[in-house]
Amino acid sequence: MAERSLVLANLAEFNRKLCRDCKAVHYILLVEFNEDISYQASNCEQEGLAGELIPLVKNWIAGNKGVVVGPVRLNIAALVPERKTLPYQSGLLLPLNNHMQNYGFLLALGEWLPEQVGLVWAVIGGLVELVARLREEVHLGEMMLAVVKSAVTAIEAKDAYTRGHSDRVAKYSYLLARRMGFDDDQAEMVRTAAILHDIGKIGVRDWVLTKKEPLTPGDWEEIRRHPELGEKILRPITLLAPALAVVRHHHERYDGSGYPDGLKGEEIPISARIVSAADAFDAMTSNRPYRQPFPSDRALRELVANGGTQFDPRVVEAFRALDLKHLNHMLPEAM
Ligand SMILES: [Fe+2]
Numbered sequence: 001m002a003e004r005s006l007v008l009a010n011l012a013e014f015n016r017k018l019c020r021d022c023k024a025v026h027y028i029l030l031v032e033f034n035e036d037i038s039y040q041a042s043n044c045e046q047e048g049l050a051g052e053l054i055p056l057v058k059n060w061i062a063g064n065k066g067v068v069v070g071p072v073r074l075n076i077a078a079l080v081p082e083r084k085t086l087p088y089q090s091g092l093l094l095p096l097n098n099h100m101q102n103y104g105f106l107l108a109l110g111e112w113l114p115e116q117v118g119l120v121w122a123v124i125g126g127l128v129e130l131v132a133r134l135r136e137e138v139h140l141g142e143m144m145l146a147v148v149k150s151a152v153t154a155i156e157a158k159d160a161y162t163r164g165h166s167d168r169v170a171k172y173s174y175l176l177a178r179r180m181g182f183d184d185d186q187a188e189m190v191r192t193a194a195i196l197h198d199i200g201k202i203g204v205r206d207w208v209l210t211k212k213e214p215l216t217p218g219d220w221e222e223i224r225r226h227p228e229l230g231e232k233i234l235r236p237i238t239l240l241a242p243a244l245a246v247v248r249h250h251h252e253r254y255d256g257s258g259y260p261d262g263l264k265g266e267e268i269p270i271s272a273r274i275v276s277a278a279d280a281f282d283a284m285t286s287n288r289p290y291r292q293p294f295p296s297d298r299a300l301r302e303l304v305a306n307g308g309t310q311f312d313p314r315v316v317e318a319f320r321a322l323d324l325k326h327l328n329h330m331l332p333e334a335m
Contacts, residue, residue, distance in 0.1 A: 200230025
C-alpha cells in the first residue's frame with residue numbers, strides 16, 4: 001500500500017508537468033477488490049472531498065456498468081450539489097482495464113482539455129500495467145517506467161515519422177554501452193534513459209513538431225527547450241534520477257557547440273554521448289517527409305565524418321564495431 005501511495009504521488013506530479021495548463025491534477029484511486037471498493041487519495045488536502053465522493057462515484061459506476069470502457073467526464077458539481085465551493089468542478093473517470101481484467105477505476109480531478117484526455121488515456125495504459133504488477137510486487141522503478149513509457153508512446157503518436165524512434169535509439173544505445181565496456185546494469189540504465197530522451201517534446205506544440213515548412217528561429221527556440229523541459233518533467237521521479245543526465249545533455253556536441261549547456265568532450269556524460277550518436281543514426285536511417293532513409297553503411301560514414309565535432313570518436317568507433325547485419329534487422333523498415 002505504501003508503494004501505491006508513492007506511485008500515485010509521483011504520477012500526480014508527473015501529470016501536473018504534462019498538463020501545463022491544468023492548475024492542479026489530483027487522483028483518487030478506486031480499486032475494486034472482491035467487489036469492495038477501496039480508495040486512496042494521492043493528495044491529503046483532498047482527503048475530505050475524496051471521502052465524500054467515493055460512495056457517490058461508486059454508485060455512479062454501479063449504475064453505469066459496462067459504459068465506462070474509456071475516459072468519461074464526470075460533473076463533480078452535480079455529484080455533490082450541496083457543496084457551495086468546490087476545488088474541482090469536473091474530473092475524468094478512467095477504467096483501469098486490459099483485455100484480461102478490470103482492476104478498478106481512477107478518478108483524475110481537474111479540468112481536462114480534449115487533447116489532454118488522449119495523453120492521459122495513454123498514460124493510464126501504463127498505470128494498468130502498474131496495478132496488475134502491484135499484485136505481483138515488482139519493483140517500483142519498473143512500474144513508474146511502464147507509466148512513463150506510455151507517455152513516450154503518446155508523444156511519438158503525434159508524428160508518424162517518429163513512431164518507434166525512442167525504442168530503436170534505446171536498442172542501439174544498449175549495444176553501444178555494452179561494446180564500450182558497461183556492465184549489464186549500467187547498460188540497462190542507458191537503455192532506460194534512451195527511451196526517455198525526448199520526453200520534453202511533450203511541451204513542444206504539435207504543429208511545430210510536424211511542420212512541413214522550414215522552421216522559423218522561434219520554432220527552433222521552442223524545440224531546443226525540450227532537453228531542459230524533459231529533465232524538469234522527470235525530476236520528481238527519484239528512481240529515474242540516473243536518466244536525467246541523458247535527457248538534459250543528448251543534444252550537446254563533442255566540440256562544445258551543442259545545447260543546452262555547451263558542454264565539451266568529456267564534460268558531456270558518457271551516457272549522453274552514446275545516446276546522441278544512436279539518436280542521429282536512427283534519424284538518418286528513418287524515413288522523413290523530405291528524404292528517403294539512408295542505408296546503415298551511409299549513416300555510419302556520416303557518424304565517422306562527424307566524429308570529433310558532433311560525436312565522441314570513441315562512440316563512433318564502437319558503432320563501427322557493431323555487427324552491421326544485426327543493425328540492419330533493427331532499422332525502421334525491418335521492424
Ligand atoms: Fe532530442
